[in-house]
Amino acid sequence: MLPIAAALLAALPLSPFQESRPASQPGGQAQSRPSAPSKKAGKPLRADWGPDAPGRQVVPVKFKPMRKVPYWTNKEALRHLSPDDLVIGIIRGDQAIAYPIKMLGGPQREIVNQEIRNEPYVVNW
Amino acid sequence: MVYAGKTKSGAAHIGVSGRLRDRNLVMWDEETNSLWSQLSGKAIYGKRKGEALALTPSVFVGLGTWVKIAPQGKVLALSNVRVKPWHYRRQDLAKGEIRMGGALALGLRAKGDTLGIPLRLLQKKGAVEVEVGGRRALVLWHRGEMAPLAYERPEGMHLQLKGDKLVAGTGEAFDPLTGRPLGKAGSRPSRGLARFPYLPVLLKAWKSWYPKGRILGQKD
Numbered sequence: 001m002l003p004i005a006a007a008l009l010a011a012l013p014l015s016p017f018q019e020s021r022p023a024s025q026p027g028g029q030a031q032s033r034p035s036a037p038s039k040k041a042g043k044p045l046r047a048d049w050g051p052d053a054p055g056r057q058v059v060p061v062k063f064k065p066m067r068k069v070p071y072w073t074n075k076e077a078l079r080h081l082s083p084d085d086l087v088i089g090i091i092r093g094d095q096a097i098a099y100p101i102k103m104l105g106g107p108q109r110e111i112v113n114q115e116i117r118n119e120p121y122v123v124n125w
Numbered sequence: 126m127v128y129a130g131k132t133k134s135g136a137a138h139i140g141v142s143g144r145l146r147d148r149n150l151v152m153w154d155e156e157t158n159s160l161w162s163q164l165s166g167k168a169i170y171g172k173r174k175g176e177a178l179a180l181t182p183s184v185f186v187g188l189g190t191w192v193k194i195a196p197q198g199k200v201l202a203l204s205n206v207r208v209k210p211w212h213y214r215r216q217d218l219a220k221g222e223i224r225m226g227g228a229l230a231l232g233l234r235a236k237g238d239t240l241g242i243p244l245r246l247l248q249k250k251g252a253v254e255v256e257v258g259g260r261r262a263l264v265l266w267h268r269g270e271m272a273p274l275a276y277e278r279p280e281g282m283h284l285q286l287k288g289d290k291l292v293a294g295t296g297e298a299f300d301p302l303t304g305r306p307l308g309k310a311g312s313r314p315s316r317g318l319a320r321f322p323y324l325p326v327l328l329k330a331w332k333s334w335y336p337k338g339r340i341l342g343q344k345d
């Protein structure tokens with residue numbers, strides 16, 4: 001990632017539920033189990049919109065949509081997370097996926113693209 | 126929040142643009158490089174300007190509740206990006222507000238209509254029947270799970286929280302966590318309740334996004 005981009009990440013927008021951005025950095029809690037959480041993030045690309053684009057470019061990069069991300073079973077997740085940790089959950093028929101909100105951020109990981117039963121969804125925080 | 130990853134013109138794979146507009150995240154799509162408002166789900170720039178991603182039903186609950194709702198489900202396995210998230214636990218929802226951020230609310234919107242429901246008011250009432258954009262919903266606070274939940278309410282059906290059940294005027298009962306029918310003695314099981322999309326938000330933020338929108342319990 002471009003050094004200036006990393007320096008400016010903290011200035012990126014706040015989620016609807018977030019009143020301030022904690023000082024913690026990506027990397028998270030140390031995990032000793034084999035199925036440790038991934039540090040996967042959207043790949044940075046050059047931001048290429050014209051001067052007439054709405055808003056302002058806070059970092060000089062955009063992040064490639066995240067499509068393939070790792071998952072735990074519920075049972076595995078409970079080894080790593082608290083039952084009190086808030087998640088956004090999607091349920092479609094017999095398919096159900098939860099997204100712990102403390103994993104969605106950075107900002108390179110604020111959006112996950114996921115197909116469930118052949119239907120595409122965009123989970124964001 | 127969860128959007129459908131497509132519009133009438135086709136697929137939309139969405140990423141973070143690195144842009145801000147009115148302090149809100151701007152997203153982009155890989156297919157056309159158009160820019161989208163995270164808040165409204167609408168394309169605001171580029172080839173797809175004017176198109177909208179549909180808000181789809183989801184739940185906003187603690188992981189422990191999630192496991193009860195979807196025992197066979199799975200969970201995103203990324204490292205945590207915020208290790209001191211004092212307001213990312215369900216107990217913070219139960220308080221109805223977060224430190225520095227103020228009161229919490231659930232935001233509902235459909236067909237251009239919006240309704241904000243202060244979480245404290247919902248907790249006090251237990252459940253409320255509302256209508257947004259012509260769609261009827263039942264929004265409830267599950268005290269035991271410290272979770273807000275919302276369901277579509279079929280026309281003519283009125284639902285009440287009675288103990289650990291959602292009970293319709295006909296006597297039909299539903300599980301408030303899953304919306305599944307619990308049946309009624311001697312009757313055929315009916316269909317479950319469909320979930321209604323909602324957003325957990327700061328009340329003041331919701332009011333600033335939708336200054337003309339309705340807030341439950343407050344006069345226009």
